[in-house]
Amino acid sequence: MIQLQMLSKGYTERKKVLDQISLTLKKGEFVYVLGGTGAGKSTLLRMLATEELPSEGSLSLFGYDLAKVNGSTLQAIRRSIGYVPQNVRLISDFSVFENVALGVSLAGSRVLRAEVRSKIYELLDRLSLMNLRDTPASKLSGGEAQRVAIARALARGPELLIADEPTGAQDFQNTWNVMDLLQRANISGTTMVLATHDREIVRKLRKRCAILSHGKIMIEEALCSL
Amino acid sequence: MFALKLALRPWKLQPLSQFLTFLTLATMLLLAGFFGSLAISLPELRHRLEGDHVASVFLDPALEASHLTPIRDQINLSLGSSAVSVDFVDSDAFLESIQATQPELVKEVAALGAEKDWVTPKFFSLRGTLTEKMIEKLREIPGVEAVAYSAKRFKPILENLLAIEWLSRALFAAILLGMVAILTLLGRLNASIFQDAELIVAQMGGSVNQARFPARLNPVLLAGGAGLVSAGLFYKLNPWFSAKMASLSPFLQGMGSVGQPPVVALFALGLAIGVLAFLFSPGAGMPTR
Numbered sequence: 408m409i410q411l412q413m414l415s416k417g418y419t420e421r422k423k424v425l426d427q428i429s430l431t432l433k434k435g436e437f438v439y440v441l442g443g444t445g446a447g448k449s450t451l452l453r454m455l456a457t458e459e460l461p462s463e464g465s466l467s468l469f470g471y472d473l474a475k476v477n478g479s480t481l482q483a484i485r486r487s488i489g490y491v492p493q494n495v496r497l498i499s500d501f502s503v504f505e506n507v508a509l510g511v512s513l514a515g516s517r518v519l520r521a522e523v524r525s526k527i528y529e530l531l532d533r534l535s536l537m538n539l540r541d542t543p544a545s546k547l548s549g550g551e552a553q554r555v556a557i558a559r560a561l562a563r564g565p566e567l568l569i570a571d572e573p574t575g576a577q578d579f580q581n582t583w584n585v586m587d588l589l590q591r592a593n594i595s596g597t598t599m600v601l602a603t604h605d606r607e608i609v610r611k612l613r614k615r616c617a618i619l620s621h622g623k624i625m626i627e628e629a630l631c632s633l
Numbered sequence: 634m635f636a637l638k639l640a641l642r643p644w645k646l647q648p649l650s651q652f653l654t655f656l657t658l659a660t661m662l663l664l665a666g667f668f669g670s671l672a673i674s675l676p677e678l679r680h681r682l683e684g685d686h687v688a689s690v691f692l693d694p695a696l697e698a699s700h701l702t703p704i705r706d707q708i709n710l711s712l713g714s715s716a717v718s719v720d721f722v723d724s725d726a727f728l729e730s731i732q733a734t735q736p737e738l739v740k741e742v743a744a745l746g747a748e749k750d751w752v753t754p755k756f757f758s759l760r761g762t763l764t765e766k767m768i769e770k771l772r773e774i775p776g777v778e779a780v781a782y783s784a785k786r787f788k789p790i791l792e793n794l795l796a797i798e799w800l801s802r803a804l805f806a807a808i809l810l811g812m813v814a815i816l817t818l819l820g821r822l823n824a825s826i827f828q829d830a831e832l833i834v835a836q837m838g839g840s841v842n843q844a845r846f847p848a849r850l851n852p853v854l855l856a857g858g859a860g861l862v863s864a865g866l867f868y869k870l871n872p873w874f875s876a877k878m879a880s881l882s883p884f885l886q887g888m889g890s891v892g893q894p895p896v897v898a899l900f901a902l903g904l905a906i907g908v909l910a911f912l913f914s915p916g917a918g919m920p921t922r
Contacts, residue, residue, distance in 0.1 A: 484838075490836060505638070509833075512635065
């Protein structure tokens, strides 16, 4: 499903953010990307979300080499991905519901059928956002906005979900609400790539992990032993 | 629905610039409507004046009243199927026509009694589209002494009308070009307003057109709305404008007011300009990756 081969990324000639990373993920896997600040986690996730291309090496998603795909294939790949970026990226004057529904409509459901609406409402309810569904995104707190971004990604029913620190701004209760939803999505077949600093999550929900340091994968474990 | 909400975003974030642009576009379209109506109605007036000739067919003073009918028939024959009015002007009618300008002369001639028929001209007055060939035929009719013909009496007026007509067309085109330029520039100024949404839509798998649609829809709505307002104003103001134009010269009185179709056309014109701006509208530098 995801294949990284000798992948490097550098924004300047001298310093590489990611240095010759190789990693293969099968469909339905759950992988933590761990590492300190500046280790290259967000850069790796941005590339997986097709926002950037590698400087060297290759990156394949769903069997397509991203450097070689045309525009329409790239769109199809993006429609299969749910991405929760670190900076959330919501449309500020759209309500919580509209932000989530926009993601669904772009994934193919142009008309929001009742079942789609109820799925969105269920997600909002599970993420404690139901009472905020008509609130503009600009009026949300950091944690609330982050949960909206998670709901938006999950509502699309993605094949691959990439989340960059999705619990970074959450309290204890919401952290586990989010993780519960991500786990459920994973069980129903969504491949999950999650960057986190939260050791508690990694310890409790033991999954495969790749630990980055200075742009390289230092440790890769099938069941994380942090 | 999402696209429409995003397209109206500049009204929320930059209401003043949107409102001023809307006002400017509506005013420009209204002016375009006036110039357009001039450009449409002046050719009609010009063609009518071009075809409005006057000829006087002077008769031999010695002719008797019984000769008038055959001469009239021959005149009608010479004119063929051309729509020309033929009126006989006898001495009384002639004196009446100069009464206002030459009252003393009229008194003197009237004092001559029965002899006045010898000193006043008897003629047929012809009005309509006349050709040189027709005039030549009229001259050959027995009993016709002379034919006075003024084919180019409106020449300076016609030249002026033609100049106004072209000026109206040029101003009409300039206004429309100006509107497209304003909307394109507004699109560039508004690009940053749509940037975040374009990035989000593209990231979630939307096409370039889907991502840019709201930014492109904004000028269409703006110009369409301005078209609607200007069409309404034009409908109200055009009779006044036409009346003012007609009061400038008796020649312009036949211009009339432009009816319903151009009013609808003004709205369509606004929409069309919006669509042009839609096509020229820039993206916010959205990355394809």
